[in-house]
Amino acid sequence: MMAKRHERLTVFVSSTIYGIEELLDQIYALLSGYGYEVWMSHKGTVPVYPNQTAFESCLLAVERCDLFLGIITPYYGSGVVDSDYSITHQELLRAIELKQPRWILAHDHVSFARSLFAKLGCKSTKDREELLAKLGYTTEAEMKKLKNRERAVIDDFRVLDMYEAAIRHDIQVYRDRKGNWVQKFSRNQDAHLFVTAQFYRYAEVSRFLEEQLRDQQAVAERIREE
Numbered sequence: 001m002m003a004k005r006h007e008r009l010t011v012f013v014s015s016t017i018y019g020i021e022e023l024l025d026q027i028y029a030l031l032s033g034y035g036y037e038v039w040m041s042h043k044g045t046v047p048v049y050p051n052q053t054a055f056e057s058c059l060l061a062v063e064r065c066d067l068f069l070g071i072i073t074p075y076y077g078s079g080v081v082d083s084d085y086s087i088t089h090q091e092l093l094r095a096i097e098l099k100q101p102r103w104i105l106a107h108d109h110v111s112f113a114r115s116l117f118a119k120l121g122c123k124s125t126k127d128r129e130e131l132l133a134k135l136g137y138t139t140e141a142e143m144k145k146l147k148n149r150e151r152a153v154i155d156d157f158r159v160l161d162m163y164e165a166a167i168r169h170d171i172q173v174y175r176d177r178k179g180n181w182v183q184k185f186s187r188n189q190d191a192h193l194f195v196t197a198q199f200y201r202y203a204e205v206s207r208f209l210e211e212q213l214r215d216q217q218a219v220a221e222r223i224r225e226e
Helices: 021-033 054-064 087-097 108-119 125-134 140-149 158-166 188-199 202-225
Strands: 010-013 037-040 067-072 102-107 182-185
Touching: 010 021, 010 054, 021 037, 021 067, 021 188, 054 087, 067 087, 067 158, 067 188, 087 102, 087 158, 102 108, 102 158, 102 188, 108 125, 108 158, 108 182, 125 158, 182 188
Parallel strands: 010 037, 010 067, 067 102, 102 182
Antiparallel strands: none
């Protein structure tokens, strides 16, 4: 990607909202204070086009932003469309597909739930589904009961799929997993520290993007010459 730049660097913040409204307000204030233009659905700053659905506007913003800040929480999110993925999930997958420069925060409950499944031998989506089926959770009604009972931890096991996508679990060779840093947080202060450490050096981030753009242009030029 990287073929676009804005007057100010634009950060897209994933559309997850439920339960973290205060954190989102704080992140918006931090990033704005560092000089970024922040596209955040919670604040109403995502560019909206009348001829598009909310989902389409969010995905287009992911495509057009300079930087992507993803937040994975214990709540999977709404807006599940034909693919059975929430809007937030699809935003993350789109950012990965486009190789957008991305920074990901994940709530401690998500990594904790994943580790519990791993101790039971479940290291993939398929493994988790098979275990749940063995335990009798096969219908939508049964899964709803399970989600309600486990609501203190996570409300939908697809948040684990999001986490694994973010850490590039799909790539077998670990050294080939680029952009796979996922920062755990349990308190708002933890998230503040990560956002501050990664984004407060506006000029440095801008130089990084310029270097990335030059590298991509050089690769494209070599391909044309060949």
